[in-house]
Amino acid sequence: MAEPAATTGGPAARAHDLVLAARDGDRRSLARLLTAVENRTPLAEPALREMYPLAGAAHVVGITGPPGAGKSTLVAALIGEVRKAGRAVAVVAVDPSSPITGGALLGDRVRMQSYAGDRDVFIRSMAARGHAGGLASTTGAATAVLDAAGFDLILVETVGTGQSEVEVAAAADTTVVLEAPEMGDEVQAIKAGLLEVADLVVVNKGDKPGAQRTAAQLRAMLVAGGGPKVGGDPSQARPRPKRPEVLITTAATGEGVPELLVALDRHRSSSATGPTDSARLARADALVWAIVAERLRERLRAPDQSDATRVTLAAVADHRLDPYAAADALLAVLGSGSASPARD
């Protein structure tokens, strides 16, 4: 499993030390491991190689919904509820604010700062940036790290308007879609799409007028539901076993939050139908393919290949070469290279 920590001070040895410390409860080491995984530093591979086989026990809950539905407030309320039960909880908040610098602190998230001194609460903001497909893979790696560090419940909060962000939420063991009463047309359309990935639907801001009506409308819409959980890729298809429950919460006051936690635990038990369910397969698929793509890009950008790669891509940019011919040219380079793809 783990890389032998042969080179003292090398990435594998340093990763091993951090993993031991993180599993022993050291939050700084855990944070460094997450940074390594997020930024794909040289520590990422040895750390994940060691931690991944130690993970697999946590319940990963995706929480998504349109902007303004109150996701961060609900996450804060859930943390409070989980802590009352004495359980440890980690949050991965995929920050929608920046594809680049990533990490403006959202107003709501300030509430969570009250858990800063609690060793059994760990909150991590992650930028929605990087390579195509990187978000699902980075989030999957981060949940594996948190899982291996002993967190039994991991909440992954994403804004439910982007493709990648919805895929991230949908690859959770349990996907909660948050709605708020009375939103604009565009937001309504987003809601309709999100329902297709929901295991649980929560109408938040339950104290606002229209909450009960919104819940009733959603229940009516969901009678007609069913079908695959996520389309496009066969590994991500997941038949929805039954129509999702619709709950009402008022996250700001905590109303309905205990019932939501009960529903989450119930879904966890009921969805444990076999050792390899499709949500876990989707997470594995995203992780593995991102690494395959990363390894291929590394090879094509290695000093002996990077000029050829650049020239090929520039020819496509200038419309002198079609992208299929370019792809075949790059694949030919890969095929004629070393058959062993091992890191060296």
Added chain:
Amino acid sequence: MAEPAATTGGPAARAHDLVLAARDGDRRSLARLLTAVENRTPLAEPALREMYPLAGAAHVVGITGPPGAGKSTLVAALIGEVRKAGRAVAVVAVDPSSPITGGALLGDRVRMQSYAGDRDVFIRSMAARGHAGGLASTTGAATAVLDAAGFDLILVETVGTGQSEVEVAAAADTTVVLEAPEMGDEVQAIKAGLLEVADLVVVNKGDKPGAQRTAAQLRAMLVAGGGPKVGGDPSQARPRPKRPEVLITTAATGEGVPELLVALDRHRSSSATGPTDSARLARADALVWAIVAERLRERLRAPDQSDATRVTLAAVADHRLDPYAAADALLAVLGSGSASPARD
């Protein structure tokens, strides 16, 4: 360039007929080509191989912003303005409403139906679905098809909250970020992130109170701007040559829209600094990598390999194998296969 249409009635021959008809102004053929590209049917490859080298002349304008900023209304207003000048315009609206069934008609988009009889206006809704990285690649392919069909201006409308969607907009020749006065906290944070990809910033709903103040705030924020246009991938980095202009429009009445069109044309001229600019390189990169990934997946899912692939991914899902070991196992299979990656 084009596949020889050897097999009568084969995909290449049918694609060739559709390409001829589409370039001759037949909108049904154009729609069929776009469907082929979007769904990656057997027509997609021969169609794109033929059309891609014919493209490269169009001005691709990305229009993004948070939900509720009025993107669709502005696109409709821009169409009107462009048509006054007698120019042909195509719109690719990346629909945020569904990652799966994709395509609920947004309220605003109904306005565009008034151009249904106009041969020089072509509007296409695209679902934000598919493989990771698929959105940028599918959009790039669609703009190439529209470009080859003779559209000189192509507007790509995306909701600016998701990673993929922002990347799509940022890979346009000119990226317009739309803002509206007075939005909530979460939306404000989204705005801040979006500014980093803007070539032009438009404060829409200019008739609302606070529009002038919002524009002034944005101008102040942008003085501190600069840096790469899109991070993560070197091919997508693009130094912003100067700080983006901030305009005010009221799309619903058309106020400020002529000025926006002038600004778009000005940016097009000023950004034509060389034959291979970085936005085009980013589009090419997305297209080529998606095809490389598709080819690799095809090979790993071919009948002689699919069982091994499934077993490998299931082992990762069950945490019996780490994702790096799995990636290396899959790459070893690819490396030991035929060195020629040609379609056969």
